[in-house]
Amino acid sequence: MSNEQLKAYLEITFPTCKLENTIDFPVLIVEKNLLFATMLQLKENPTTLFDFLFCQTAVDYLSRFELVYHLTSTTFRHDLVVKVILEDRDNAEVASVYNLWNASELYENELFDLFGIRFTNHPNLRRIMLGSEWPGYPLRKDYTDVNILIP
C-alpha cells in the first residue's frame, strides 16, 4: 500500500486513533491501554502485515513520555510509526510487545535502562548498558549526576 492508501485504511480501521503525517511515514497515535490490541491487529491483519519492528524508542518531553514504534511489512513494503503518550512520567508503564516481535526484548531493556519506562509482560526487564546499581535514568531530561561536568 502507498502512504495515502495506508492512511485511508487506518482511518477506517482505527477510528478512535489520531493520524498524523511526517515526511516519510504516517503516524498513528494510540491509547496506552489499546496498544497491544492495536499492534496485534496491525501485525496479524492480512491487509497490513506489519511483521517487522525496526525501531523502538522514546522521547522525553518533561511533562510526558512518547514511545515511538517503527513498523514495516516485509510483504507489502509499507511503513508505519505508532506513538503512545505516557502522561504519568514517574510511573511510566506500558504493555510489552515482546510477544509480537521478539526484537523488542532488547529495545525495551534499553528503554528501561535509559528512560525508566517499565514494560509489563516483558520476559527479562533489566539494565543492559549501565551497571545494575546505576542511580537514575540518564536519558531523562532532568537527569543529574555529580560526575557530569558543565562548563
Added chain:
Amino acid sequence: MGVNEDNLNNFPGEVYKDETGKANFMVTNIDKLANWARSNSLWPLTFGTSCCAIEMMSTASAKYDWSRFGFEVARATPRQADLIIVAGTICKKMAPVLQRLYNQMPNPKYVIAMGACAISGGPFYYYSYTVVKGVDTIIPVDVYIPGCPPRPEALLEGMIALQTKIKKSRAYVVDSPKNEKE
C-alpha cells in the same frame, strides 16, 4: 667470530674490536644493558576501544611499520605484553576491564595514553555521564599523545619518547618491597 657492529643498535657501552674489525667484547653496566634490551623490544597489547585504534593499526601496518623501532610483536594477551596503548575512549563500564588488563601484565609495564579521550575524556569531557575523564585516573601513564586521533607519526614519536624514558630509568630496584613477616 665477532659481532658485526651494524647489528649493535646504539649499544650503551664500549665495544672492543679485534684485529679483523669485528666487535669482540663489550663493557657496560647491567642497568643500561637491560634498558637497552627492554626499550628495543616492547611488546604492545592489542587493546583499542575506538577510532584511535584505527590509527594504531595503521601504525602497525606496512606504511608506518612500527616494527622498525622494535614494537612488532603485538600480543593478544596481557600476560605476554609489557606496553599497553590506551587507544580510545574508556567508558565507566570498560574501566574495570582496563584496570584488570593492566594488573595482569608482568612487570616492568608501561602505559601510553593515546588521543584526547585517553588523556582527559576529550570531546566527552562535558555533559557526559559515561566516560572516564582521563585514563590516568585508573592506571599510571608514562606518555601522553595528544590528537583526535593522533597521526601514526605522532604515535611513533610517543613510542620513541617512551623508549628514551626507559633508557633513562633504573632497570633493577635493589630495595624491593619486603614481606612483612620476614
